Amino acid sequence: MAGPGLVAGDVVVDALPYFDQGYEAPGVREAAAALVEEETRRYRPTKNYLSYLPAHDCSAFEVRRPARAPAAAAPPPARASPLLSPQTEIMRNEFERLAARQPLELLSMKRYELPAPSSGQKNDITAWQECVNNSMAQLEHQAVRIENLELMSQHGCNAWKVYNEHLVHMIEQAQKELQKLRKNIQDLNWQRKNMQLTAGAKLREMESTWVSLVSKNYEIERTIVQLENEISQIKQQHGEANKENIQQDFQ
Numbered sequence: 090m091a092g093p094g095l096v097a098g099d100v101v102v103d104a105l106p107y108f109d110q111g112y113e114a115p116g117v118r119e120a121a122a123a124l125v126e127e128e129t130r131r132y133r134p135t136k137n138y139l140s141y142l143p144a145h146d147c148s149a150f151e152v153r154r155p156a157r158a159p160a161a162a163a164p165p166p167a168r169a170s171p172l173l174s175p176q177t178e179i180m181r182n183e184f185e186r187l188a189a190r191q192p193l194e195l196l197s198m199k200r201y202e203l204p205a206p207s208s209g210q211k212n213d214i215t216a217w218q219e220c221v222n223n224s225m226a227q228l229e230h231q232a233v234r235i236e237n238l239e240l241m242s243q244h245g246c247n248a249w250k251v252y253n254e255h256l257v258h259m260i261e262q263a264q265k266e267l268q269k270l271r272k273n274i275q276d277l278n279w280q281r282k283n284m285q286l287t288a289g290a291k292l293r294e295m296e297s298t299w300v301s302l303v304s305k306n307y308e309i310e311r312t313i314v315q316l317e318n319e320i321s322q323i324k325q326q327h328g329e330a331n332k333e334n335i336q337q338d339f340q
Contacts, residue, residue: 108289
């Protein structure tokens with residue numbers, strides 16, 4: 090709840106949930122939810138909540154091409170090349186595909202096929218030689234895969250053991266960090282609770298003092314009114330007595 094004398098955007102929290110009572114009363118949760126919904130509907134942020142983050146670098150994946158002086162005899166190019174371009178040819182092609190809104194190409198399996206020469210090339214030695222070369226390449230590829238599987242069967246277990254040990258170490262570090270964060274949160278909650286209980290006790294004492302002072306003021310005002318009435322009655326009695334004395338003197 091923002092106070093009337095505060096700067097726009099400043100918020101003063103006037104709730105003490107660790108000290109206040111009555112949150113479980115019927116209708117309280119619904120009323121709080123309605124207040125939150127109403128405030129979120131009309132709230133407009135006045136500050137940039139991401140201002141503490143560094144500005145993002147849009148050219149992180151780009152390299153600056155060195156400027157080249159055009160040759161004297163060379164004609165000017167039809168279109169000047171941009172100074173900034175993606176680092177790799179694959180990234181450049183991908184950016185061009187995204188700019189053209191073209192669909193992503195699926196993984197091509199053509200290199201793993203073993204097609205025979207077409208019907209028109211059955212007697213073409215060159216076509217058969219290309220098919221033989223392709224089959225030899227596929228055979229070599231399968232031999233390499235077998236060799237990799239043999240190497241993995243020999244050294245894969247140790248590699249996985251090392252990888253698992255690394256994962257266990259990472260898990261232990263993450264658990265330690267989690268325990269540290271939980272302890273910090275618990276300490277913060279305890280600190281907040283102690284502060285709220287202290288503030289609540291002080292508020293209750295001040296409220297009791299205020300009630301006592303208000304009661305005393307009321308008693309003083311009631312006594313003053315009573316004294317004023319008594320003084321008025323005495324003055325009235327004295328006035329009537331003076332009138333009677335004056336009348337007796339004239340008689």
